[in-house]
Amino acid sequence: MRQLNVAIIGCGTVGGGVWQALRRNQDLLEKRAGIRLRVSCIVVKDPDKKRFVRLPKRLVGSDWKVAVDDPKTDLVVELVGGVATARKVVEKALGLGKPVVTANKALLAAHGDSLFEKAKNRQTGLYFEASVAGGIPIVKVLREGLLANRFPRIYGILNGTCNYILSRMQEEGEDFSSILAEAQLNGYAESDASLDVNGLDALHKTAILASLAHGFWVSPGDIHVEGIRHVTNLDIGFADRLGYRIKLLSSILSRKQDRDVTEIQATVCPTLVPYNHGLADIDGVFNAINVHGDIVGETLYCGQGAGAEATASAVLSDIAAAALDSLKLADGTAEPTAPCSGCQWQPFTALTQNGKVIAWEDVVSKFYLRLTVTDAPGTMAQIANVLAENTIGISSIIQPEGHESSSVPLILMIHDASVRAMNQALKRIRNLSVVKAAPVMIRVDHFQ
Amino acid sequence: MRQLNVAIIGCGTVGGGVWQALRRNQDLLEKRAGIRLRVSCIVVKDPDKKRFVRLPKRLVGSDWKVAVDDPKTDLVVELVGGVATARKVVEKALGLGKPVVTANKALLAAHGDSLFEKAKNRQTGLYFEASVAGGIPIVKVLREGLLANRFPRIYGILNGTCNYILSRMQEEGEDFSSILAEAQLNGYAESDASLDVNGLDALHKTAILASLAHGFWVSPGDIHVEGIRHVTNLDIGFADRLGYRIKLLSSILSRKQDRDVTEIQATVCPTLVPYNHGLADIDGVFNAINVHGDIVGETLYCGQGAGAEATASAVLSDIAAAALDSLKLADGTAEPTAPCSGCQWQPFTALTQNGKVIAWEDVVSKFYLRLTVTDAPGTMAQIANVLAENTIGISSIIQPEGHESSSVPLILMIHDASVRAMNQALKRIRNLSVVKAAPVMIRVDHFQ
Known part of the structure; x- marks a missing residue:
């Protein structure tokens, strides 16, 4: 059995998980893949730091350049996180023609195009199963x-922290900040949770999935993103009365496809999901991806989207794939039909030169609208007039009774309208004297 | 771009679906895989038969031997179905060193061991994604x-026809035979549905998944199977009252694993699934597989398990994989680390020589028991005594009131007990004079 030497760069949560999982199942993995895997080096920032795993001293290094450069290193596993150092690690390894496995969605979303280009030029591979949805092998799928298949519709719940917070808000009736604080205490959220709750982590994953599915490089900057900070218990409660749950939903919809250009709609935002849809049931830290293929129909993939172990499962699967591809390259038997990555399947940028994400303003959707209004005659008429003038239809209304204060919530469910029309209408509505606070607008998806 | 010539043997539902899907997405598939695919021949029993797809006359042949033998044929896709002819087709192709793609679960379950052995000896590949759960890429996963990962627990709903019938029985309150007749009318069940409703189709898929997961050849003959014919509305109703739905469930549980022998439990039978478990929500013709990996944790895969299109999606994915592997073999660059199948991952029989499925009698489970008894003093005491003597504990009892007849149903929920103990007790219970009909025993699974 041939052997591959693996340098692991970074040993935080994911790196530690990979090391532990490899300790547990190395025999099995080697038998299944038919290759001997040897961790030759684990590079950490501070070798003396206490960690949740014990690392053999002889393997621990502190200079990633030495590890990557080492002629004995066949494969580099980048688990540094962040973009700055991670980018250097990956670029250096690819520059040396060494394959790289990474779980780094932020890095790929920011610099994936140039990194994949580099891998292609150096005839080596960049593997990233662990970068989207943790243990769910969605990249391979x-x-x-x-x-x-073509992919007319892909929907995802891609951030476990947000999903945990929204699930708990729904169950407990507590507000965002107290649930977040609790999640941070028990380890379900990072101490700096802004990447998660602002939707950026889900955004990075959405950009990767969209690129994969549609064959052109989708930049995160082209994708509309909203986090969950503005989702209140009031909204969760009204959504519930209307038959919906609020999820941070990624959606990637094919809009136009012809020889010249592929047009898609890609968004990450809190969304009202009907109770009877499978994604409404995905609770807690779980991730799920609903993939519509034009041949296969609707499929669903669900599992833990983060955490040391789930991510390690994906990293190890990629290590095996990279190892197999890499041995072929070492033999000079690289697959000539897939010149770009050293792996047998074309990378996602091989298909289309021209792709485009439609602007958020042009997105057409149903909406949930919560206004804070004066409980006085004529209020509804004024609002309804503004909506009518912007050709926006109302499908249902809730105005709860029994409020003593002069301001009451008014919930409007809006028929399909463009974001542009909604924004125009809301600008005018906000200026009405009967409207007492900034309107809250949340997307509604019926998955049709 | 290099070209591969594909002979499709058999053009029924699946073959027609593959042809149509290839017509629709051939460009895309070729770009993604980086290989040109050319269907060189479609072999059918009767070239003049009307079919739901139009086949180009020049491609249609009626002699599979000629097509497989043809030196121009690079890849054989066996979609004949059944075991007799299909086996000959696959053996001949593999014998010639030609890779084979098949959707034939019955063939693999019956003769997979010798067919994979043949593929290994001839250094070629046997691809079978489409044989389990249609469009869900569970084999690849x-x-x-x-x-x-090791796989401590795998649960599956693997037969769409049974799931459709059970879902409809639950919704409509109608009995098995009328729902089956309706399903046959509208095409959700074959005119001869016995392979499905007797559980044999699910059995074949379960044998394949168990072999894949545990690395030894699991024969269908070693797996306990029950169909759904004996599931009545009465049982569906009582299960519902107790908080369960009845599903035809495949379960593959790891029982013991050491150097010498791997012991698993594998069964296919109607099972009470708690409402709060994800598999309880899988309705209609959908399939789902719940996979517990020791590293990744719990994951779920769901999609259409049968039908022309879903199955075609899997067949085409295998054709692309086989094509890529096959070009490597043609170059003399077969991957030396995976000598067994021509594909880069070891086939599932490579791991363990000694594996064993524990006998049905030794399975320990919770059970639902429905007895038909005389509504008279002492009845419960007699039954409870027999159970106690066999050390079988009762966790709950329903004896519905209001029956006028002398015979009433008595529902007992049984704590963990072995099938052997249950059978012994039921033999005695059946002979009690207060028991008026054969007892009904259905497994209960709490997925723990």
Whole structure:
């Protein structure tokens, strides 16, 4: 059995998880892949730091350059996180023609195009199963399992922290900040949770999935993103009365596809999901991806989207794939039909030169609208007039009774309208004297 | 771009679906895989038969031997179905060193061991994604995506026809035979549905998944199977009152694993699934597989398990994989680390020589028991005594009131007990004079 030497750069949560999982199942993994895997080096910032795993002293290094450069290193596993150092690590390894496994969604979303280009030029591979949805092998499913399909619709719950917070808000009736604080205490949220709750983590994953599915490089900057900070208990409660749950939903919809240009709609935002849809049931830290293929129909993939172990499962699967590809390259038997990555399936940028994400303003959707209004005659008429003038239809209204204060909530469910029309109407509505606070607008998706 | 010539043997539902899907997405598939695919021949029993797809006359042949033998044929896709002819087709192709793609679960369950052995000896590949759970790429997920995991628990709803019938029985309150007749009318069940409703189709898929997950050849003959014919509305109703739905459930549980022998429990039978478990929500013709990996944790995969299109999606993915592997073999660059199948991942029989499925009698489970008894003093005492003598505990009892007849149903929920103990007790219970009909025993699973 041939052997591959693996340098692991970074040993935080994910790196520690990979080391532990490898300790547990190395025999099995080697038998299944038919390759001997040897961790030759684990690079950490501070070798003396206490960690949740014990690392053999002889393997621990503190200079990633030495580890990557080492001629004995066949494969580099980048688990540094962040963008700055991680980018240098990956670029250096690829520059040396060494394959790289990474779980780094932020890095790929920011610099994936140039990194994949570099891998292609150096005839080596960049593997990233762990970068989206943790333990769910969604990259493999899209790239290989559903290879024969176009993807008219992909929906995802891609951030476990947000999903945990929203689930708990729904169950407990407590507000965002107290649930967040509790989640931070028990380890379900980072101490700096802004990447998660502002939607950026989900955004990075959405950009990667969109690129994979549609064959052009989708930049995160082109995707509309909203986090969950503005989702209140009031909204969760009204949504519930209307038959919906609020989820931070990624959606990637195919809009137009012809020879010249592929147009998609890609968004990450809190969304009202009907109770009877499978994604409404995905609770807590779980991730789920609902993939519509034009041949296969609707499919659903669900599992833990983060955490040391789930992510380690994906990293190890990629290490095995990279190891196999890499041995082929070492033999000079690189697959000539897939010149770009050293792996047998074309990377996602191989398909289309021209792709485009439609602007948020042009997105057409149903909406949930919560206004804070004066409980006085004529209020509804004024609001309804503004909506009518912007050709926006109302599908249902809730105005709860029994409020003593002069300001009451008014919930409007809006028929399909463009974001542009909604923004125009809301600008005018906000200026009405009967409207007492900034309107709250949340997307509604019926998955049709 | 290099070209591969594909002979499709058999053009029924699946073959027609593959042809149509290839017509629709051939460009995309070729771009993604980086290979040109050319269907060189479609072999059918009767070239003049009317079919739901139009086949180009020049491609249609009627002699599979000629097509497989043809030196121009690079890849054989066996979609004949059944075991007799299909086996000959696959053996001949593998014998010639030609890779084979098949959707044939019955063939693999019956002769997979010798067919994989043949593929190994001839250094070619046998691809079978489409044989389990239609469009859900579960074979790829288990073999590659979750490569680093052991699989303590796998549960599946693997037969769409049974799931459709049970879902409709639950919704409509109608009995098995009328729902089956309706399903046959509208095409959700074959005119001869016995393979489905007797559980054999699910059995074949379960044998394949168990072999994949545990690395030894699991024969269908070693797996306990019950169909759904004996599931009545009465049982569905009582299960509902107790908080369960009845599903035809495949379960593959790891029982003991050491150097010498791997012991698993594998069963296919109607099972009470608690409402709060994800599998209880899988309705209609959908399939779902719940996979517990020791590293990744719990994951769920869901999609259409049968039908022309879903199955075609899997067949095309396998054609692309086989094509890529096959070009490597043609170059003499077969991956030396995976000598067994021509594909880069070891086939599932590579791991363990000694594996064993524990006998049904030794299975320990909770059970639902429905007895038909005389509504007279002492009845419960007699039954409870027999159970107690066999050390079987009762966790709850329903004896519905209001029956006028002398015979009434008595529902007992049984704590963990072995099938052996249950059978012994039921033999005695059946002979009690207060018991008026054969007892009904259905497994209960709490997925713990």
